[in-house]
Amino acid sequence: MLDAITGYLNSGTTPGEYGSIFWATIYILVITIGISLAVIAMNWLERKILAHMQIRLGPMRVGPHGLLQPFADALKLLIKEDIIPEEADKLVFWSAPVVVTMTAFTTFLVVPFGRTHAVTDMNIGVLFMLGISSLGVLGIIMAGWSSNSHYPLMGSLRSSAQMVSYEIAMGLAIVSAVLMTSLQTGTGTLSMIGIVEAQNAQQTWFIFKFFPLGFIAFGVFAIAMVAETNRAPFDLPEAESELVAGFHTEYSGFRWSLFFLAEYAAMLAVSSIAVTLWLGGWMRPFPNFLSGPAWETAFSFIPALALFVLAGMCLLGTVRMPKIPQMRVQTVGLGIFGTLLGLVGLVLLVPAVRERVQDIFWFVTKVAFFMYLYIWYRGTFPRYRFDQLMKVGWKVLLPIGLAVLIATAMVGLYPELAAAVVGVVQ
Amino acid sequence: MSDFETDYRHAKPGQSGPGVTDYLDLDTKDETFLDATELVLNMGPQHPSTHGVLRVILKLDGEKVLGTECIIGYLHRGVEKIGEHRTYAMFNPYVDRMDYVASVSNGLGYCEAVEKLLSVEAPPRAQYLRVILTELCRISSHQVWLGTHALDIGALTPLFYCFRDREEILKIFEKYCGARLTTHAFRIGGCLYEAYDGFEQDCKKFCDAFLPKLDEYEELLTTNRIWVRRTKGVGILNPEDCIALGVTGPVLRASGVKWDLRKAQPYESYKDFDFEIPTGLNGDTYDRYLVRIEEMRQSVRIIRQAVDGLPTGPIIAKVPKVIKPPVGEVYHSIEAPKGELGYFIVSDGSTQPYRMRVRPPSFVNLQALDKMVRGLLVADVVAVIGTLDIVLGEVDR
Numbered sequence: 001m002l003d004a005i006t007g008y009l010n011s012g013t014t015p016g017e018y019g020s021i022f023w024a025t026i027y028i029l030v031i032t033i034g035i036s037l038a039v040i041a042m043n044w045l046e047r048k049i050l051a052h053m054q055i056r057l058g059p060m061r062v063g064p065h066g067l068l069q070p071f072a073d074a075l076k077l078l079i080k081e082d083i084i085p086e087e088a089d090k091l092v093f094w095s096a097p098v099v100v101t102m103t104a105f106t107t108f109l110v111v112p113f114g115r116t117h118a119v120t121d122m123n124i125g126v127l128f129m130l131g132i133s134s135l136g137v138l139g140i141i142m143a144g145w146s147s148n149s150h151y152p153l154m155g156s157l158r159s160s161a162q163m164v165s166y167e168i169a170m171g172l173a174i175v176s177a178v179l180m181t182s183l184q185t186g187t188g189t190l191s192m193i194g195i196v197e198a199q200n201a202q203q204t205w206f207i208f209k210f211f212p213l214g215f216i217a218f219g220v221f222a223i224a225m226v227a228e229t230n231r232a233p234f235d236l237p238e239a240e241s242e243l244v245a246g247f248h249t250e251y252s253g254f255r256w257s258l259f260f261l262a263e264y265a266a267m268l269a270v271s272s273i274a275v276t277l278w279l280g281g282w283m284r285p286f287p288n289f290l291s292g293p294a295w296e297t298a299f300s301f302i303p304a305l306a307l308f309v310l311a312g313m314c315l316l317g318t319v320r321m322p323k324i325p326q327m328r329v330q331t332v333g334l335g336i337f338g339t340l341l342g343l344v345g346l347v348l349l350v351p352a353v354r355e356r357v358q359d360i361f362w363f364v365t366k367v368a369f370f371m372y373l374y375i376w377y378r379g380t381f382p383r384y385r386f387d388q389l390m391k392v393g394w395k396v397l398l399p400i401g402l403a404v405l406i407a408t409a410m411v412g413l414y415p416e417l418a419a420a421v422v423g424v425v426q
Numbered sequence: 427m428s429d430f431e432t433d434y435r436h437a438k439p440g441q442s443g444p445g446v447t448d449y450l451d452l453d454t455k456d457e458t459f460l461d462a463t464e465l466v467l468n469m470g471p472q473h474p475s476t477h478g479v480l481r482v483i484l485k486l487d488g489e490k491v492l493g494t495e496c497i498i499g500y501l502h503r504g505v506e507k508i509g510e511h512r513t514y515a516m517f518n519p520y521v522d523r524m525d526y527v528a529s530v531s532n533g534l535g536y537c538e539a540v541e542k543l544l545s546v547e548a549p550p551r552a553q554y555l556r557v558i559l560t561e562l563c564r565i566s567s568h569q570v571w572l573g574t575h576a577l578d579i580g581a582l583t584p585l586f587y588c589f590r591d592r593e594e595i596l597k598i599f600e601k602y603c604g605a606r607l608t609t610h611a612f613r614i615g616g617c618l619y620e621a622y623d624g625f626e627q628d629c630k631k632f633c634d635a636f637l638p639k640l641d642e643y644e645e646l647l648t649t650n651r652i653w654v655r656r657t658k659g660v661g662i663l664n665p666e667d668c669i670a671l672g673v674t675g676p677v678l679r680a681s682g683v684k685w686d687l688r689k690a691q692p693y694e695s696y697k698d699f700d701f702e703i704p705t706g707l708n709g710d711t712y713d714r715y716l717v718r719i720e721e722m723r724q725s726v727r728i729i730r731q732a733v734d735g736l737p738t739g740p741i742i743a744k745v746p747k748v749i750k751p752p753v754g755e756v757y758h759s760i761e762a763p764k765g766e767l768g769y770f771i772v773s774d775g776s777t778q779p780y781r782m783r784v785r786p787p788s789f790v791n792l793q794a795l796d797k798m799v800r801g802l803l804v805a806d807v808v809a810v811i812g813t814l815d816i817v818l819g820e821v822d823r
Contacts, residue, residue: 054586150467154489154804233580233652242805244474382652383580385805386489 014112014193016120027119031108039264043070046375053379064317064334080253085147088250092146097251097258100139104265107132111272112193114282114359125192126174126273130167133228133269136262137163140237140247143259147250155246158386159237162227165393166234170224172401176217176408177277180206183412196281203288207278210411217404218278220397222373225270227393229263231374233381234389271370272363279366282359300354303361307345314338464492467804471500475578475808478818482795482807489803494796498789501822509782514540514749515614517782522608524786525820527570529608530563530599531762537612538693539758539769541743543751544614552616552741553695558629558732559602559611560694561725565636566595567763567815568718572643575715575812579656584646591639594632601628614749616742629733633726640722647715657712661798661810664709671797672790675765677814680717681709687761699731711813718815750777764788764815784823788816 008020015023044059044067051058059066084093110125112118122128137160144156181198182188189195199205207218227234238246248259275281284299315338321331347353384392410417465488470481479500485492505524509517521536522529534556541548548556569592573585596606601622603611611617647653663673665681678685686703688696704720706713751773759768765787772781791814798810 050582054583055590056586150465154465154467158489235580236805242475242808379583380646381581382576382647382650382656383805384652385656386803388655 012116014116014118014121016118016122024119027117028109031111031119032105035105035108035265035268036261038268039261040070040074042264042267042371043073043260045371046378049372049375050379053376064321064330064337067333067337074257077253077257082254083250083252085149085250087148089146089148092142093250094255096139096143096146097255097262098139099142100136100262101258101265103132103135103139104262104269107269108265108272110192111269112196112276112281113363114356115193116356117282117360118193121191121193123194124190126178126190126195126277129192129269129273130171130174133266134163134167136266139262143251144247147247149250151243151245151249152247155237155243155249158243159230159247161386162230162234162236162389162393165390166224166227166397169220169393169397169401170228172398172405173217173221173224174273174277176213176401176405177206177221179405179408179412180209180214192276192281195276196283199280200283200287205278205280205283210408213404213408213411214278216400217408218274220401220404221274221278222370224393224397225274226374226377227389229267229270231263231267232378233383235383236386236389267371267374268367271367274370275363275366282363284358284362300358301349303358304345304348304354306361306365307341307348311338311342311345314341469807471497475574476811477574477816480792480811480816480818480821482811484804484807486804489805491799491802491804491807494799494807496792496795498792498818498821501818503823505823506782506784510779513777514751514779517779518612518614519608519610521784522610523819524784524823525567525762525764525767525788525817526607527817528563528567528763530559530611531567531760531767533610533612534560534694535758535760535762535767535769537614538760539756539771540614540749540751542758543754543756543771543773544745544749546615546743546745548616548694548743549740550695550737551739552743554732554736555617555621555741556612557694557696557699558729558736559599559609561728561732562595562598562629562632564725564763565722566592568722569595571718571763571812571815572715575809575815576647576653578808578812579653581647581650581653584643587639587643587646591636594635598625598628598632601625613742615745616740618742620741621736626733626736629729633730636726637723640719644719648719654712656805656809657715657813658710659708660711660802660806661813662708662710663794663798667794667797668709671794673765673794674790675762675787675815676714676717676721677765677791677794679703680706680714682707687759687766693758693760695732696728698735699728701727701731711809714813748777750775755781759785762787764817764820765791786820786823788814788818788820789823792816792821 008015008018008023011018015021015027047069048058048066059069062069062072084090107129109119110122110128112121140159140163141156144152144154144159147153177195178188178190180202181195183198183202189198202209206214208214226232230237236246237243238248243249248256251259280287284302290299314334318331318335318338321327321334348357465486467484467486468481469484470476471479476482481497481500483495483497485494503523505520508520512520518533518536521532524532537548569588573588576582576584599609599611600606602625603609603619611619663671663677663681665678665683667673668678668681668683674685682705684703684705687693688701689703701724704717704724706717753773753775755770755772757768757770759766761767766785767787768785770781770783770785771779774780795810795814798814799807802810
């Protein structure tokens, strides 16, 4: 029994591949909790970063620098009165947030946080993710329709049209990345882990492959994924200034927070697709220029160092806190938080942990970069109008996606094509 | 609006029967909700972007607007009637509460109208002070407009930039008369307060600091592709329609009509100053945006000239303690930030006006909404409401 459990740790595969239900359950639990924590962190970060872009401070009252604000908000949402409008279709209204949340979390089954850090490795991983994440629109339509109210209805109609049309451009961009995986082996792969390993084998991230083709495909995906997750500047379904709150106008309390959770989980999910397909997934930067055992060791210290930097910032914050009795609790809290971060950093220095965790670190860092972009867009751009959004999707992204796909195929087949042309000429 | 009460409040789409008539020519007699091709959407009075308590009933085909109906009056306080029950001096603070983002301009219009009735003219120093404060107020009003307009179109950040810089103006107001928003800065016959020590420096400092900030706003929006797409060609008003509808202010000027009361019928000391009237070409939302941005620049020019040429002397003319204007009537209008703000006062020789009537620019400009949004999308309705720059306190009075 114990061997069956510990045997997995040295197998170097995913729990799904190894066939261990126990470890799969552990992974699912860890990922679920991790995503929820990431959403909470995102909530705080978004408010703080957006606030600083807009020359204000953001939450400052609950906990040091408002660190506990998301928890306070979550508590408030949990104890709010649960309202289902009288005219609503109760069953559908009840199940819509569940559908949205379920789909958003299910996509993480195949996300590879590392070579062994995925619940399972499906050979149709990319298709699975796309399929499941587009089911989320079903929940949004259910929410909009069952509310039996005009604003939610319009919001969900916008949402469905938007998600369906941007999925096509998104799919084309993904296909061109999948094409790239077939270049050296001859057979491509849809497995998320396989795609990262193909990038490893070809010694380049796909964003730099066939420059600028990979970059353009990535760009198409990066735009489409913002539209897919209904975020600014494509946040029409929940456009506050037009549709009040869009499809979740009638929702409040815990049900509303499920939509919130699902939205951020979906953002994380599409960002992890982008990272896996174009930014080398869990691989560290410069695996080919800075290779060798010395560099390997050096890079493996970076996760711990990053945490030490964060801990240092917190501790510096405690020093800079005003020295008044009212701030004492906050100062102590910030100090404890910084110390915790430092302790986690210390744990990361242990060789066994260091080896296993660094790929997760790089993956999370890359995803965090996309999360920052999301916030940045929100602070910068006005909102598209519905017809303009459709125009961008169908008349700009779709042709570019198609052209990139064809160009990638031609460049990839260049030797064969050239030989064929020469043969015809002769 | 009275027939609305019986018609629309209880009418649901698809409902018909006695007492329910089609206010918007709705052909929904025998249709159920799902069969109806037209959707009636009630926007407001509690809606994030109707700038207060405006209620707009939209008739939609999908997202396309087939017609609108504005329901106003949710902020009606009977300001004009109050004016007929107060003495001339007592009514002065009330006018600040009409257009509460440009209260100084309201006060100026009222004081001038009563002065005209009394045949009194404010001394030169008071006139210059009034011009400085009114132009500061124009800038602050345009800043509120820009912030909220950008917010309606989905850009969150300009709002905070505008409010940050507006704060400097409000500080000047506060130092001058003790209030930030409802200032009651002027009195009939001139100003009550002398400029405080450092007033000139504060104004100059603001002017110097503000122009780079204005460039900052423009950097965020003017060449932003999404902003241009959302505003160019949206809500076009041609000059003929503008004149027919009585639209004034930046909305009129953006359509290419060079009509600014500060030049057309100069009041106060505006004839002393060198400034230009920006006009637009297409009369669309983008042009209105550019016109207002340029107006802020011109206001800075006026403030600089007025501060440099601020004369010395008394700040209030000789006005009797109890104001009893001779029998007669007067209509006086000024160029408020939002357009022509007129006061029509009938005096019966007593201490209170016999009739008080205000011609607020927002109320008249709001008429153009239906003309501007027909055929556009829902998203454009909020853009057009924003570009009209209405303040419901002034629409409803």
